[in-house]
Amino acid sequence: MKLEGKVAFVTGAAHGQGASHARYLANEGARIVAVDICEDIKPIYPLGTREELDGTVASINDAGGEAIAVQADVRSSPEMKAAVDVAVKAFGTVDILCNNAGVCIVEAVDEISDESLDAVIDVNLKGVFNTVRHIAPIMKAQRSGKIINTASAGGLKALPMVSHYAAAKGGVVMATKSWANELSEWGINVNGIAPGTIYTGMITGIAGQLGQDPGEAFEQFNANNMFKGERGHVTVDDISTMVVYLASDDARMITGQVIPVDAGWVAS
Numbered sequence: 001m002k003l004e005g006k007v008a009f010v011t012g013a014a015h016g017q018g019a020s021h022a023r024y025l026a027n028e029g030a031r032i033v034a035v036d037i038c039e040d041i042k043p044i045y046p047l048g049t050r051e052e053l054d055g056t057v058a059s060i061n062d063a064g065g066e067a068i069a070v071q072a073d074v075r076s077s078p079e080m081k082a083a084v085d086v087a088v089k090a091f092g093t094v095d096i097l098c099n100n101a102g103v104c105i106v107e108a109v110d111e112i113s114d115e116s117l118d119a120v121i122d123v124n125l126k127g128v129f130n131t132v133r134h135i136a137p138i139m140k141a142q143r144s145g146k147i148i149n150t151a152s153a154g155g156l157k158a159l160p161m162v163s164h165y166a167a168a169k170g171g172v173v174m175a176t177k178s179w180a181n182e183l184s185e186w187g188i189n190v191n192g193i194a195p196g197t198i199y200t201g202m203i204t205g206i207a208g209q210l211g212q213d214p215g216e217a218f219e220q221f222n223a224n225n226m227f228k229g230e231r232g233h234v235t236v237d238d239i240s241t242m243v244v245y246l247a248s249d250d251a252r253m254i255t256g257q258v259i260p261v262d263a264g265w266v267a268s
């Protein structure tokens with residue numbers, strides 16, 4: 001197993017990609033701190049629930065792994081500090097930070113409300129700072145660590161009608177590169193992943209906002225991928241595989257990179 005003895009802090013772990021990342025990391029031997037807000041944020045589509053977060057943790061523990069659930073909001077620095085304290089108390093440290101929590105909403109720039117601007121910027125961008133601020137000191141002290149930020153293909157290439165989301169994810173890309181430089185002195189790897197469109201609650205939520213059938217919206221979002229049809233359907237497993245790779249020593253020479261896993265959309 002590639003992550004035996006490591007502790008991974010995974011945000012947005014109730015459902016979607018984060019739940020999958022937690023299970024994949026646990027399958028490689030990592031002990032998991034599964035974090036999620038477990039309540040909705042106005043005006044965003046339904047987010048993860050406490051039952052789902054407990055389900056993520058139960059599936060890991062039932063499979064012989066070790067995981068705990070922490071209900072906390074990445075928008076809040078005190079809540080993230082408390083969550084990190086729980087992680088250290090339970091498992092002694094944090095070796096892997098998987099910054100996965102995110103939300104999106106489709107809006108024309110002149111229709112963006114204060115409420116949705118705050119939600120999109122605070123979860124996607126400020127949320128990433130709120131974990132790194134509290135976990136970097138632990139990684140510095142042990143002179144090692146892996147930080148993996150989920151950006152988006154939309155943080156690397158223009159995405160009309162989700163400009164706040166694209167701007168927040170573009171911010172995650174630059175924070176990733178900046179932290180990689182800043183934390184290299186302590187042997188900490190900082191990388192990002194830029195997923196293409198993946199059929200999760202985010203996509204069904206966006207389809208709902210657009211009044212579209214989720215399956216049709218998903219195909220439409222994938223239309224410009226290099227790989228077409230089913231061959232161009234990026235899955236949560238594709239992203240989790242990259243998370244495990246970046247968390248492992250196989251990727252020890254990779255830092256400051258944001259890697260698209262997107263069926264070729266960014267490069268198209």
Ligand SMILES: NC(=O)c1ccc[n+]([C@@H]2O[C@H](COP(=O)([O-])OP(=O)(O)OC[C@H]3O[C@@H](n4cnc5c(N)ncnc54)[C@H](O)[C@@H]3O)[C@@H](O)[C@H]2O)c1
Nearest residue numbers: 012015016017037047048073074101102197198200201202
């Ligand atoms: N699905 C896609 O097509 C796609 C594409 C590119 C990037 N992404 C990114 O991938 C990541 C995972 O998204 P997903 O597709 O699994 O979406 P999802 O909506 O299925 O899951 C997101 C999870 O994050 C949690 N969350 C949201 N706000 C939170 C907060 N404030 N504090 C703690 N937890 C919070 C939710 O409860 C949910 O469990 C996000 O960062 C998203 O922006 C998704």
